[in-house]
């Protein structure tokens with residue numbers, strides 16, 4: 151599905167991603183985990199060509215980002231966070247726009263119902279809370295109906311019920327054959343939904359299958375050098 155070879159990126163002299171190669175399969179969820187400022191968002195930006203990734207090769211279902219940019223991008227959706235929504239437009243405006251631009255046949259009405267966005271569907275973004283904007287953002291992903299969903303910290307600002315709801319939706323998307331790469335600081339959630347976890351460290355990815363291990367302990371081991379206490 152997504153095939154990445156030799157991806158590199160630096161902001162000037164600050165190297166962030168070094169010679170990354172990995173694949174993401176259809177029907178899978180991969181968690182992307184690292185401390186603040188490590189390069190998670192930068193990687194997501196590189197995967198959709200918002201930042202140049204050196205001599206790296208990016209193929210999405212065999213389509214090369216640098217040779218067939220439009221066809222590559224048509225297969226994915228990425229909106230970094232809710233600050234990128236248009237403050238003066240409504241949720242409805244955003245969903246209609248995305249449905250049209252991504253040539254999607256997904257029902258806006260069904261999505262609005264599933265995500266419980268109906269109560270503020272006609273409100274402007276500037277009048278929504280953070281959690282409401284997060285719901286609107288996820289609704290855009292669902293309405294776009296892409297093959298690849300690159301999602302940056304979707305659980306920020308969500309209440310426990312909404313977290314459960316988002317996790318259920320991620321799992322449904324996976325069951326429908328979609329590919330999700332989801333960055334998160336919420337290790338318990340990463341443990342619940344991910345098939346694999348990419349720990350980004352020292353410009354490289356440590357890829358681990360999710361075997362039900364304690365993800366917070368993994369995080370501490372990898373990033374803090376702390377082994378779990380036994381006994």
Ligand SMILES: Nc1ncnc2c1ncn2[C@@H]1O[C@H](COP(=O)(O)OP(=O)(O)OP(=O)(O)O)[C@@H](O)[C@H]1O
Pocket residue numbers: 161166184185186187188189190191192193
């Ligand atoms: N436009 C930019 N110009 C220069 N440096 C940048 C730019 N954007 C980000 N950076 C730097 O790149 C590094 C990685 O940032 P990035 O946003 O990818 O981290 P992150 O892992 O997503 O962090 P967080 O968990 O805090 O969201 C940081 O040190 C940041 O200061």
